[in-house]
């Protein structure tokens with residue numbers, strides 16, 4: 001068994017056992033509190049550039065299966081667990097996490113104190129780290145200096161958004177889905193409702209989108225800082241008021257920025273399948289799936305046409321908004337919830353109803 005090190009920019013060194021790829025890797029370490037759903041997390045493009053640690057102590061016990069991927073190519077920089085199951089047992093299991101990560105050239109480390117790691121992230125905030133072999137030549141001071149000098153990764157969305165548009169046909173509502181690094185779950189939910197979906201790259205101009213005569217626009221999740229997606233913000237700004245919209249996570253942030261709101265980086269993010277969110281209009285609390293490091297500043301909504309609709313009950317940050325004049329709503333959490341609870345799945349039905357209501361208005365005017 002090969003030894004591997006996880007070295008943090010504050011100088012903390014964790015020594016564990018290597019699995020997955022043999023290469024060294026660098027990224028921002030983030031923790032997620034989901035007790036299951038590691039396959040969906042590994043393949044969620046919103047984790048681009050990040051080393052993911054799971055707080056639940058045993059990971060991999062049902063293996064990797066054919067059906068639960070959220071994207072074709074996983075883009076995490078590393079995977080950190082307390083204990084990795086070597087002999088998964090599940091009727092859907094195709095291969096082990098170790099074999100899967102090896103095939104995708106992603107390094108992992110197991111046998112480290114993931115609680116300690118999580119407490120460091122919670123108290124220090126965003127932490128850069130490197131995963132490397134435990135050789136004699138490793139000079140921790142040099143690595144720490146290198147980590148501290150490395151600028152944060154930018155342009156995440158460009159790396160994960162498709163290069164060209166493609167259809168996912170249906171007979172129902174025509175939806176243009178702007179893919180900022182989409183989880184497949186979003187497409188799955190639209191397909192389930194028979195939507196005629198056209199998936200387009202993040203930098204598709206508004207005129208091109210409108211030329212498809214969509215009934216609605218879906219803004220996907222995606223990685224990185226929403227302020228670094230000016231093309232997306234511009235496109236969305238030019239679509240407001242022209243067609244109903246529904247946004248999720250990065251899509252929610254980009255829409256809010258397009259309306260004049262501001263975003264900020266959360267101290268350590270919201271990641272997991274157990275985050276309570278309150279709908280301020282109904283008083284109902286949903287348990288939600290989340291994966292975000294940024295949030296929209298609630299105070300900045302005042303100068304916009306947006307109404308705050310949802311808040312996180314753990315830290316009272318913004319979890320959803322609605323446009324005061326146009327049929328547009330967006331949420332910071334994941335109603336497509338893979339992995340996670342399905343409490344908020346009804347939002348996709350509301351999107352369909354919103355498109356139907358808008359189409360009805362068009363007929364009355366005709």
Ligand SMILES: NC(=O)CC[C@H](N)C(=O)O
Pocket residue numbers: 046220221222223224225226248249250251291292293294295
């Ligand atoms: N899942 C997402 O879309 C994440 C949005 C954004 N990248 C954030 O971290 O806040």
